[in-house]
Amino acid sequence: MVASEKVLPLENHTQNGEWTIVVHRRGRHRKNSQKITRAKGQQQEQQPWVPTDLEIDPERQSKLMHKVQICMSRIENSRFFLTFLDQMQSEEVLNHFHRVLGSELKLQMVIYGIGTIECLETPRLQLSLALLIKRKFGWIGDIEVFDPVLSATESQVLEALGCSVLSVNEQGRRQAMEPTLFFMPHCEAELYNNLLQANWGMESLNRVALFGNSFETYEQHVSFKYYDQEVSFLNSSVSESVSRILAARGFTDEFRIKTVSDDYFAAFHDSSWHFFRPAGENELQLNIS
Numbered sequence: 001m002v003a004s005e006k007v008l009p010l011e012n013h014t015q016n017g018e019w020t021i022v023v024h025r026r027g028r029h030r031k032n033s034q035k036i037t038r039a040k041g042q043q044q045e046q047q048p049w050v051p052t053d054l055e056i057d058p059e060r061q062s063k064l065m066h067k068v069q070i071c072m073s074r075i076e077n078s079r080f081f082l083t084f085l086d087q088m089q090s091e092e093v094l095n096h097f098h099r100v101l102g103s104e105l106k107l108q109m110v111i112y113g114i115g116t117i118e119c120l121e122t123p124r125l126q127l128s129l130a131l132l133i134k135r136k137f138g139w140i141g142d143i144e145v146f147d148p149v150l151s152a153t154e155s156q157v158l159e160a161l162g163c164s165v166l167s168v169n170e171q172g173r174r175q176a177m178e179p180t181l182f183f184m185p186h187c188e189a190e191l192y193n194n195l196l197q198a199n200w201g202m203e204s205l206n207r208v209a210l211f212g213n214s215f216e217t218y219e220q221h222v223s224f225k226y227y228d229q230e231v232s233f234l235n236s237s238v239s240e241s242v243s244r245i246l247a248a249r250g251f252t253d254e255f256r257i258k259t260v261s262d263d264y265f266a267a268f269h270d271s272s273w274h275f276f277r278p279a280g281e282n283e284l285q286l287n288i289s
Helices: 058-076 079-088 091-101 121-136 152-160 189-198 215-220 239-251 262-268 281-288
Strands: 107-112 140-146 163-165 180-184 208-213 223-226 229-232 252-256 271-276
Touching: 058 079, 058 121, 058 152, 079 091, 079 121, 079 262, 091 107, 091 208, 091 252, 091 271, 107 121, 121 140, 121 180, 121 262, 152 163, 180 189, 189 208, 189 239, 208 215, 215 239, 215 252, 215 271, 239 252, 239 281
Parallel strands: 107 140, 107 180, 140 163, 180 208
Antiparallel strands: 208 271, 223 229, 252 271
């Protein structure tokens, strides 16, 4: 990202869980320089990808596998996971999953933006939850994973855990040709927007289940204060990054996740299940105008 570029991301939060909007100032670089970005007016393209770190260290691989297994065990035996399962297995949420599945037997899972599972616990907890969902529910199919920050060692561990690491950076633009669960906790708004744009049609949207940042919370922050000055989010330079998110709110059924414990707050706060039920193509046209 160019140092002088002004960006207003929605993914920053205060410690008490409230959303804040942060403007990056000149000279400040984001912690993850490989995160997906787009210059104004440019269309993102899918590009071949290989890890920047090609060295596979067996010792690091073993340690990382152990860390993931500890996280999985920790979540599996937590009150958070019991509450999470209760919600997933509620009649209302299960009906949505059954609708997305249609006549198919498996719901493919795609994980975008998981982050570095070797260095940070939050991504490990998020990955562990995804793996436990697949273990618990027989109708969850194969898991594909992508994040440009993944190392070769991390990729090897993911493969060993039964996941497939994508060799192409899809920029979040995967069209759901089959029923698909997109697992995207705490991704950038632009990735959700890209996903919606790629699936902006009756058939595709009805094949999508999304786990990620609350769309309701995005909607609540269409305006905000910056240095005591009221700023209209829709008139900002990042309006394109949330246009589909806001347009989809009218036909989105959202179910908030309860973190229950502070142990899982950082990994899952402000996360929701999203299911899309547009009434017709006309609604899609009206909502995006």
